[in-house]
Each structure stands twice: as structure tokens, then as C-alpha cells.
Amino acid sequence: MLAPGMAEWLRRRAARSPDRPALTCAGQTWTYAGLVADVERMAAVLAAGGIGRGQRVGYLGLNDPQFLVTQFACGWLGAIFVPLNFRLTGPELAYILNDAGVHTLFADEDHAGLIDEVRASLECQRYLRRAAAPGWEALVPLMAQAKAAPSPAPTHPDEVAAVMYTSGTTGHPKGAMLTHGNFWANNLNVMMMSDLASSDVALNFAPLFHVGGMCCVSLPILMAGGHLVLQRSFDPAGVMQAVAEHRVTVSFAVPAMLLFVSQHPDFDRADLSSLRGISVGGAPMPEPLLRLFVARGIPVNQGYGLTETAAATIFLDPGRAQDKLGSCGTPAMLTEVCIRDFEGRPLTEPHARGEICARGGNIMKGYWNRPDATAAAFYEGGWFRTGDVGYADEEGFYYVCDRLKDMVITGGENVYPAEVESVLYEHPSIAEVAVIGAPDPRWGEHVVAVVALRPGASLTLEALQAFAEPRLARYKLPRALRVVAALPRNPTGKVLKVRLREMGLE
Template sequence: MVEGQGIGSWLRLRAVRSAGRVALVFNGAELTYDALADRVDGIAAGLRARGVERGDRVAYLGDNHPSFVEAMFATARLGAVFVPLNTRLAAPELAFMLADCGAGALISTPALAGRADEAAAGSAQPLVRVRVGADGEDGAGDGFEELLDAPPLTDLPAVGLDDPALIVYTSGTTGRPKGAVLTHGNLTWNALNVLVDYDVTSADRALMVSPLFHVASLGMGCLPVLLKGATLLLQERFAAPDALAAIERLRATSISGVPTTFQLMADDPSWSTTDLSSLRLMTCGGSPVPDRVREAYEARGLRFSGGYGMTEASPGITLLPPQHTAAHPRSAGLAHFFTRVRIRDTATGQLAANGAAGEVEALGPNVFQGYWGDPAASADARTADGWLRTGDVGVLDADGFLVIADRLKDMIISGGENVYPAEVENALMGLPGVTGAAVIGLPHERWGEVPHAVVTLAPGASLDAATVVERLSASLARYKVPRTLEVVAELPRTASGKVPKRLLRQRRTAAAGDS
């Protein structure tokens, strides 16, 4: 069979070049590239035997598992479209996504099978159900391994770089989530950006603790590693002691996550005794690494490589190499090698000068073409000359380093002054005992809005509003300092580790209504 250009061709091509090399490690079991390629071809044959054809959508609900990788590449092999689903969502939310993309098949792992069945029952169209770890004898669907019993494929569709490969649903901060369509070319160019900018080698052993359904783990970790012929060390889900043990036991060379990931590892009792000498690359996204966390890793001889991205860019837009973190501690870094970034003044609509704040815009072959079934939203996502409108406020310096101020929709306007919550949150994280912080705007009769802080504290720590005002007034303008404080046991977080400010605002509105 002649190989196409899509990501579905990668493993068969890699199997020849890397036969015998370990591609995946999961729960102590190893899978080589040639064995993985054979399984992917078999699963593709099984999906086709159950009616999956080019262009059909195949959804997957489950934690990190080899079946995720196998199902994704098998779907791509057929020219179908893979739809990874967020395991944190409720069944009605999942049912909406299944209906929205018109999924024809749904694969699920054992722990999520019940929720998958409930979501499938709420979907508008019949679904082929496939269960990982099941034998299909209960009549609820085929077992994943049964897919391998189908006759081998004798032909494959020609898949090009412009064909859709994934539909990844955004977090839906306003209204219903939208399905970002990422092409084979988007994913390939994003992977090339990673290979160039992060110096991934075939000898790397990448520990994957963040969920693969999140585009950061998939696009910045899984796909580049497999393209290069390196090894994925899959962890079903993140737990700090397990991650530390895996780094030492499996000699991981890289790990990626959000600031919370690394904070929990540094706070774990086994932190000081774990051998981290194998690590050469730590990538962190979502928000800047708090100073105390960065310092904890630097004390162990480790530096972070930061970055900035979004689903619609597959997701990489910028990276901050480790050698620049000291000079640019708050920066999201430079535009990826094959990607470009610019800033547009939101008031004038003109391109902003270096050092001026405005909306971040991105252009490159990794940037998506639009949202599934939503041409209006697709058009709104791009400028007239084709650049992606990120919805984030940022500043570029003369050397091209980007600093993200905040989301446009999260920006607080107090007395006519712009307050970027991320700046205030970083200051709050510098206070003793603060383990998490989020800042939202509350309505104010005189100032329009004023900042309100929501924080989590370490056991035994205490904090009050007066202390916040006293400590932060030394480093922030008065209008930026929160006058009100709320201490909570836990901040809500998305799968990518971000705090959805919309939920915090809704809680405050509900609380005000009850009082």
C-alpha cells in the first residue's frame, strides 16, 4: 500500500526505521514501533469492518492508555477524524459533542464506559460502541481487541495534509464548546516546530502525565515524540508521587505539565529523595511558573521551558527556551520556528508597536482552518488577512519575546484603568502560604469594577484582605490591589490546569443573590 501524507502514515514508516525500538511503555509493558504499527493497521481494519469510512468521526473517552494512541492513528489511517473527549465532562456535555460532530463510533476505557454509554444514549444518531478491556459478550459493544480479528486492509484512502485529522472541543468559556478542526498538516507542522525548538531526539523518554485528550499533551508531547522515534512513557493519570517514582524508575528525559503539576511534585514528601538526574527538558504551559516553584527546581539543577498556545494552533504558538528563563521570567517566549506572532491595538485596530499591549495574533501552517459546522465563529477567529485572533492580551519586546497579560474577556477595567488578573495573581502567589490564586472583577458603583481575589492556602496558613492590601501595595498600583478576599478549599480547574473565571463569577453572582 502506498503511504499517504497524513499522520496515519507515521507509524508504518517509523516501523521500518525503528523496528525493535520501544514506542510505548504503560504499566510496565513495552510496545515496539513495528508491533504498534501492526496493531494500528489491525484496528483500522476492524473499524472499517464496522462501517467507519473516510471523513467519519471516531470519538474516544478515556484516560491515558495505549488504546488512545492506537485508535487515533487507526482513525487517521482510514482518513476518518478522531475526536478526543474530555474525561471530566458530564454525560450531557459529552452527548452534545457526539451529536455536534456527528460521531459514528465511540471508544471508551473501562472506568469511563458507564458515562460513555449514557452519553451515547443521549446522542442523536446511532453509534458503534467499542470498549477497551471488554470482550463484547455483554452485547453493549465490541471489545477493542476484537477489532484486530477483521481481515487485513488491502487498500487505504489517499490522505493529504489538508484533510481533517482531529476535532478538539474548546473548553466553552462562553456558551457551547466549539470543535476546532485540526488538519494532518496542522499537526505535522506543529510537531516539526517542537522537534526544531525543543531538540527532541530518538533517545528521549517522554513521561506523559497530562491527559492526551488535551491538545497540549497530544500536540506538544505525544505526536512529536512518535514522529521522531522516541519513547512515550504513559501514565494513566497524574499523581505527584507516581510521577516522581516514574521519572526515577523509567529514567525519563522529559516531562510536561501545568504549574500545578510541578508545584505538587515539589511539595511531595518524596521530592528531596527522588533521583531527577535523567531529566533534561521540562515544559510548562497554561500560565507562568510561580517563583517559588521555579526556584525549587532550579535548586535541583533543573530549568523550565515555558510556552504559550491554544487549541486552534495545534497548539504551539511560542516557546521560552530554558537558557532564557532567567532573563525573561514572565515571558511566554519566542514564536515557534514556523509560526509568526504580532500584536494589534484593540482600541485603534492598528498593529501595535513593540512594548505596547494588544491582542495577540498568530499565523502559521499549524493554525487551524475553522470550527466544525460553525462558519460564523470560524470567520470571527481570523483577521481579514488570515491571522488567528487569540483573544489574549500580550506585549512583544524588540527581540520578539512575548508576555501574555491576560484574556481579553478576563481583563478588569477599574476606574478606566486596565487590570490584568494574571499580574495580580502572580503577586498573590508570592505571599507566604498561598498555593493558588485567581482574580476576577466585581461590579462597583464608583469604579465600574474592582479586583476580587480567590485563593487557596497551605495547611495551617492564614490570610486576610488587610494583609493582601498591605503586601501587594508595595509592588502594584493601588487600583490593581484586591480589596476583598475569598479563601477556598480548592480552585476549579480545567483539564489544562487553568481556572475558568466564568465559574468564579457565576459563584459570586449566585452568592450575592442568596444574601
């Protein structure tokens, strides 16, 4: 399959529509020609510092046009982009930077201090930030003086374009190697399954260092020739304001973000009429929240994917959101999906639960410097093991039950926390809920509900059990209730269940 490198397809898009708006952030707009000009200058700055094919360039900072400029500049040179989670500590960042062998690091003004704290342990050879500071080169004057780099370096679809580190729950994070071909296939998947067009305006407030922000919104809309509106971070009021101001047509969010938007006092009167769809992923969408947005006339395009799949794997058309409530959809155009039992054997019976596996052009090449982990992540034939439990119905629609590692086994019965959470979310006193397992001397484990309550609300375990009992089997009912001020979440909105366990909330 022809798969131009990232920089090449951006160059072609700019040649086709140079004066169209490509990117808006903080009141400033770049045309496609202007964006490519910045990419060329950034590529020249990187090349002058010794960056070439296969070398790694790191980026640490909030959402910013410079993130995308740096990513495309890496593609221009055949270098490898390493986006960093800005919520990590200095030692955590140091591990990733050294594991990836990052040569040049850009950090924004808000996060450069984290790097300074661990500078002595780093192996990076060059440090860039916008303004000069001790130990840092100033990027702004370098960009102003740079001459445009030559045409993009030819790249093979199998060449690594980015190493994106997964948030490991045990041990160190692993770097998923995503190729130019992976990004190309993912963009096509999103464009076809979401009907993206050059007339679309896409709003991204999810972190760009995560595949949700990068691969579900930003890169696909740019390849489609549309207009990307970028917010530096998530803010519910800012989201609604941006939709109204820019007449946003499409966006991406994790369910927690939509929950916070729906709880904002302006939600009922906000002008969201331009939205023709919101793609949702990262966690199962609670049914009450789905119904709330559908009632507002906002189609919700649920989907499923991981860092290792460059995101786009399964999509649910908004038109099936009601009759396929709870489903994440059918396989993307360029991806195959199957269910296998826990010994790796394919399961073909409808509703048979097993591990979701996928293969296709969007599946990662492997884990950076982790051949053993790479081998363990794939079955024969290129089938990637997602680590998620799910099933397919009679029509081939897929459902995600939960992460294998989050499943609670009580008295020999499997309890999928997402199923229990979906029921508990409907309790009027609950603002947030997470279900985890706790050791039980009799049953092995029992179900624990960790909740954050709405203002002024109260809740007892007995009341919660009485509420859920008509809809859940008795073994699925919470046997313990823990109330917290707020659930701990990572930057993408996922609940950190490992943190709940570490806090002793089980």
C-alpha cells in the same frame, strides 16, 4: 510543503526503527512495529463497522495506548478523530457527539456508564469498549481476529485529522478542526524548538484529549522516534517515580501540576537528574515556581499555544528563563506571531499591549460546522485571533498578560489577573490563588483574590494588601479576599474562573 498523513509518518518511523521502544504504559511496552500492528488491526475493526474517509470516531477515556491506536487508525482510514473530555457530564458529551456526528464511539470501562445514561439522545451507530456489555461490542476479540488493514489512505495536508472541542466559557463548546498538515507542522515546531531526538524519553501525564498531552509531548516524540512513557492520569508521586525509573529526559506540564509536584514531601529528595527540560504551557508560570525548578537544575521551557493552534506557537529557550522571566518566548519555527490592537490594527511598538495573533501551518482550519465563528476568529491574511492579551519586547520576546475575557477594568485601568497572581503566589500562607473581577458601583470592577491556604495558615485582606502594595499599583490591589478549600480546575489544571464567578466568590 510535504506533509505525510499521521498514519503514514508513523508507518515510515516504524519501518526505520521497528524494534525501538515506542510506548510504555502500566508496565507494558510497545515497539514501533508493535504499535503499527495494533493500529492496522484497529483500522480494520473500524473499517469493518463502516468507517471511511471523513467519518468521525470518538474516544472517551483516561490516558491509554488505545487512545493513540485509535487516533492513528483514524488517520489510516482518512477518518476524523474526536477525543472527548472524560470530566464532562453525560449531557455535555451528548452535545459534542451529536454536534460532531460521531459514527463510532470507543469508551473505556470507567466512562461507558456516562454514555449509557444518555444513549437514547445519541446519534452514534456503533459503540465499542474492551469487554462485552449490553449495547456495546467487545473490542478485544475484534482486534484479535482482525487482519491488518491495507496501506494508509492517501491524505492531503488540508484534510481534517481531528476535531478537538474547546472548553467554552459561554454557550456550547466549539470543535477546532485540526488537519494532518497542522499536526505535521506542530510536531516539527516542537521537535525543533525542544531539540527532540530519538534518544529522548518523554513522560506524558497530561490528558491526551487536550493539545497539551497530545501535541506537546505524545505525537512529537513518536515522530522523532523516541520513547513515550504514558501515565493514565496525573499523580505527583507517580510523576517523580516515573522520571527516576525510566530516566525521563523531557515532559510537559501546566503550572498547577508542577506546583503540586513541588509541594509533595518527596520533591526535595526525588531523583530528577535525567530531566533536561520540562515544557510548560496552559497558563502563565508563577515566578516563584519557575525559580524553584530552576534551582533544582531542571530547565523549564515555557511556551504558549491553544487548541486552535495545535499547541506549538511560541517557545522560550530554557537558557533565557532567567533574563526573560515571565516571557513565553519567540515564535516557533513554522509560525508567525504579531500583536494587534482591539480594532485589528498591527502594533509594532515594543511593549504595546494588544491581542496576540498567529498564523502558520499549525493553525486550525476552522470550527466544525461554525462558519460564523470561524470568520470571527480570523483577520484577513489568515491571522488567527487568540483572545489573549500580550506584548513583545525590543528583542521580539512575547509576554502573555491574560485572557481578554479575564481582564479586570477598574476605574478605566486594565488589571491583568496573571500579574497580580504572580505576586500573591509569593505570600507564605498561600497555596493557590486566582484573581477575578467583581462589580463595583464606583469603579466598575474591583479586584478579588480567591485563595486556598497552606495547612495551618491564616490570612486577612489587610495583611495581603500590605504584602502586595510594594510591588503592585494601588488599583491592582485586591479589595476583597475569599478563602476556599481548593480552586476548581479543569482536567488540564486550568483554574475555572467562570466557576468562581458562578459560586458568587466575586
